[in-house]
Amino acid sequence: MSSNRILAIARKEFFHIIYDFRTLLIIFIMPVMQLIIFGYALNMEIQRVDMAIIDFSRSTESRHLVQEFSGSRFFRPFYYEGAVSGLDDLFKSRKASVAMVIPHDFETRMRTGPDVPVQLLIDASDANAATLINMYCTQVILNYNEGRGTKTLVPLDARSSILFNPNLKSSYFFVPGVIAMILVMISCLLTSITITREKETGTMEQILVSPVRPSEIILGKVLPYVALAFADASVVVFIGLVVFRVPFNGSFLLLVALTTLYIIAALSLGLTISTRVRTQQVAMMLAQVATILPTIMLSGLVFPIASMPKLLQYVTYAIPARYYLLIVRGIFLKGSQLAHLLEPTLFLVLMALVLLITSVRRFSMNLER
Amino acid sequence: MPTNNEIAVKTKDLTRKFGRFVAVNSVSMEVHRGEIFGFLGANGAGKTTVIRVLCGLLQPSAGSATVADLDVYSQSEQIKHKIGYMSQRFSLYEDLTVEENIEFYGGIYGLTKGQIRNKEEQIFTSFGLGPYGHSLTASLPLGFKQRLALGCAILHDPPILFLDEPTSGVDPKARREFWDIIHQTSEEGTTVLVTTHFMEEAEYCHRVLIMDAGRIIAIDTPHNLKKLHQKDSVQDVFVTLVRRELEGRKEADASYV
Amino acid sequence: MNAIEIRNFRKHYGAIEAVKGVSLSVRQGEMFGLIGPDGAGKTTLMRAICTLLVPDEGTILVQSHDVKTDIMAIRALLGYMPQRFSLYQDLSVEQNLRFFADLFGVSQEEREKRTEQLYRFSRLAPFKKRKAGALSGGMKQKLALSCALIHTPQVLVLDEPTTGVDPVSREEFWDILRSIQREGTTIFVSTAYLDEADKCDRVALMHQGEIAAVGSPSEVRGTFDQPLYQVSGRDVRALRHFFAALPRVRSTQLFGDSVHVVFDQEPMDSEWQEWRRDSHEDLERWSLQSPSMEDVFFEFIARKR
Numbered sequence: 010m011s012s013n014r015i016l017a018i019a020r021k022e023f024f025h026i027i028y029d030f031r032t033l034l035i036i037f038i039m040p041v042m043q044l045i046i047f048g049y050a051l052n053m054e055i056q057r058v059d060m061a062i063i064d065f066s067r068s069t070e071s072r073h074l075v076q077e078f079s080g081s082r083f084f085r086p087f088y089y090e091g092a093v094s095g096l097d098d099l100f101k102s103r104k105a106s107v108a109m110v111i112p113h114d115f116e117t118r119m120r121t122g123p124d125v126p127v128q129l130l131i132d133a134s135d136a137n138a139a140t141l142i143n144m145y146c147t148q149v150i151l152n153y154n155e156g157r158g159t160k161t162l163v164p165l166d167a168r169s170s171i172l173f174n175p176n177l178k179s180s181y182f183f184v185p186g187v188i189a190m191i192l193v194m195i196s197c198l199l200t201s202i203t204i205t206r207e208k209e210t211g212t213m214e215q216i217l218v219s220p221v222r223p224s225e226i227i228l229g230k231v232l233p234y235v236a237l238a239f240a241d242a243s244v245v246v247f248i249g250l251v252v253f254r255v256p257f258n259g260s261f262l263l264l265v266a267l268t269t270l271y272i273i274a275a276l277s278l279g280l281t282i283s284t285r286v287r288t289q290q291v292a293m294m295l296a297q298v299a300t301i302l303p304t305i306m307l308s309g310l311v312f313p314i315a316s317m318p319k320l321l322q323y324v325t326y327a328i329p330a331r332y333y334l335l336i337v338r339g340i341f342l343k344g345s346q347l348a349h350l351l352e353p354t355l356f357l358v359l360m361a362l363v364l365l366i367t368s369v370r371r372f373s374m375n376l377e378r
Numbered sequence: 379m380p381t382n383n384e385i386a387v388k389t390k391d392l393t394r395k396f397g398r399f400v401a402v403n404s405v406s407m408e409v410h411r412g413e414i415f416g417f418l419g420a421n422g423a424g425k426t427t428v429i430r431v432l433c434g435l436l437q438p439s440a441g442s443a444t445v446a447d448l449d450v451y452s453q454s455e456q457i458k459h460k461i462g463y464m465s466q467r468f469s470l471y472e473d474l475t476v477e478e479n480i481e482f483y484g485g486i487y488g489l490t491k492g493q494i495r496n497k498e499e500q501i502f503t504s505f506g507l508g509p510y511g512h513s514l515t516a517s518l519p520l521g522f523k524q525r526l527a528l529g530c531a532i533l534h535d536p537p538i539l540f541l542d543e544p545t546s547g548v549d550p551k552a553r554r555e556f557w558d559i560i561h562q563t564s565e566e567g568t569t570v571l572v573t574t575h576f577m578e579e580a581e582y583c584h585r586v587l588i589m590d591a592g593r594i595i596a597i598d599t600p601h602n603l604k605k606l607h608q609k610d611s612v613q614d615v616f617v618t619l620v621r622r623e624l625e626g627r628k629e630a631d632a633s634y635v
Numbered sequence: 636m637n638a639i640e641i642r643n644f645r646k647h648y649g650a651i652e653a654v655k656g657v658s659l660s661v662r663q664g665e666m667f668g669l670i671g672p673d674g675a676g677k678t679t680l681m682r683a684i685c686t687l688l689v690p691d692e693g694t695i696l697v698q699s700h701d702v703k704t705d706i707m708a709i710r711a712l713l714g715y716m717p718q719r720f721s722l723y724q725d726l727s728v729e730q731n732l733r734f735f736a737d738l739f740g741v742s743q744e745e746r747e748k749r750t751e752q753l754y755r756f757s758r759l760a761p762f763k764k765r766k767a768g769a770l771s772g773g774m775k776q777k778l779a780l781s782c783a784l785i786h787t788p789q790v791l792v793l794d795e796p797t798t799g800v801d802p803v804s805r806e807e808f809w810d811i812l813r814s815i816q817r818e819g820t821t822i823f824v825s826t827a828y829l830d831e832a833d834k835c836d837r838v839a840l841m842h843q844g845e846i847a848a849v850g851s852p853s854e855v856r857g858t859f860d861q862p863l864y865q866v867s868g869r870d871v872r873a874l875r876h877f878f879a880a881l882p883r884v885r886s887t888q889l890f891g892d893s894v895h896v897v898f899d900q901e902p903m904d905s906e907w908q909e910w911r912r913d914s915h916e917d918l919e920r921w922s923l924q925s926p927s928m929e930d931v932f933f934e935f936i937a938r939k940r
Binding site: 418419420421422423519520543546547548549550551552554557561575576577578580581582600601611612613616617620621624 | 671672673674675771772773798799800801802803804806827828829842872888889890891892929932933936
């Protein structure tokens, strides 16, 4: 292996990247856009949820309860004068996402005890939001109880506290996700495209008739993209830390090491694709199918794996982002050490090895199909 | 040699610039109906640009040009109905059969099914493509692809035909057979403008035009050109004239190509 | 030792036999032309020599190295220019040259000398910072040639370097090739222009996967042993039809403004007069003609049938 040749190929690749200004722009702007979308447009937290109140009690006590909700920034309660049967329409027309029905003997029973059932009806057509609404309602009621010195029995054990992300800030959730996305995209998509492009334009034919070896071509082509992937990920991390104030509790070194492993796995996937296809268009489509869609849908980025059907859960084992998300969320939010992340790490190592070995072996050193 | 006075294509001081680069510099010419007119010149001499203007694909920067009495400035869309164009790379769909390609091109020229079928018959007979009707275009030998491309270019019976290096790479026999077809088409009244690098094909043209650096440096019948410059072949005339231009050019970086 | 030794090379793509048992030798330092139209198998043969394709049958030796086993050794001593422009369009002339110099491990010193030399004959120096994609067709050819020569190869393989290029540029290119040959490089070049055969030391005519004839241009023309006449008159097409109908005519071909007529036997003077009359004075001139490459080519195709 000649380091000169590898450097020559890497340098050439670097020029291609720099001269293709438009793609470069997209590579850096896209994660920023994704952060903006996830961060501000798609708000996965709940805020100012419309709450319909049917107060049969109309007592001082019930008003205090309602005030507890008004005081919280999560809810916007309003009095609904209709019957309970009318709540259906209210939900359907989205005038309210939750309704609270206070029984007529609320005040009396609050004074005498032991407890008062208060009915909460939650529109669960958005299941994620419904879960959150439920939790917040419970929290508000607990606060109300504590304020009054009484205990209210509730169906859920509201004592559970939410670890590592007590305010359920979704930025803690998606910033690592965007990192995983951008890395897999650059490493897999761009790598597969660059090799197939040389085949398509005919330049591969020219460089093959030289002393260059397949390992040199692969290394030389891949190195600039590793650097690019790191650079891009750094931008995301920076924005995450500074703008979204995601905490960083773990080891930086570990993050870099395991990120490199993830990049290698994604690269190898890109290489494998490039050994199988002949045109850039097909490479691009295959790479997108193999990376972007699975990463968004099946890696646990947006939808929890545990809530997927069993069959799909098995499929998620084949997706590198699944492991990386565990790793990056672990390091950022939980301060996890390598010992805790052994399983996802080993899976990534296995993936990277298998893909790398097969792609290098399949890399054709002539024009035979 | 057509001796009618009908002019199929006419340009006067036609000029086309791209930024500061003058690709076509004040080109004036007339092509008679039914003529086979050859365009010779190096790549970059301006031939392709002239043809693009005449096809209605580019607007001139200055000067005038009419094709089938239609003005390239204001009537370029109508011009497209009157011309057939066969490109160098034969723009055929390799993964369609011969019939499917014909149907496609017939369709985009707005021919009815009946009209397409008629033309298809004609093409099969006169171009010898009959036995290949159901074959995939990709499997045809190059000479036959070329004929199919020509057939597709004349489906709508255009009075004017533009052929851009139509015989590129084809073997000498197929090339001659192709030129027989071109000759036949011209006898039927179609005006044919053709570009080529095979100088002996220039001999088959009624008149040729030699371009260099955007300007016309010769325009006449092959016979007259050879007589005037006392050469045996159009190739020799070409080389002599172009070399002369080269030497005459005053640019510092006088690299021809 | 011959620079290139091909013995019984066969190659097929699926059901299509691209090359059917070709044997050839290219001598050290010679300029060898592979002449033939598209579909002849030239590109397949050249790619096999450059170790880009593997022979199905037969052997190919380049400077005694076998293309099947000694691939890297061959790639280091070859310079290759494929038919399609295959340099990096978004890199400059300089950058492309530098890249290939790196790829071939050309030393800094050697590189400077060589680049200067290459710039001199290609006259690309004023354009060195220009992107390859922005060069004209002829300049691209010269750049591709320069990149193939940067490491001073022993053998240069060029696949139709003059296709789609005008006659003046073509002549320039052949001049450059000759000067490279004088340096001692063996040159194996293919072309679809039959008249370029005369610029080579030896040629091989190729048609549909087979070699029609091998030898020096004059030897190849010598294989043509039929009497050939060039006739011309007012209407060459009519003239052609006239002669094609005659019994002792083997073949007729249009050649620009004349017709080449091949006879089975040498015709007599009296016959010429007769024909002049029969053609209604269309026939004006006739002369014995030494066959051109194209004539040889036509004869070969006819004989195969």
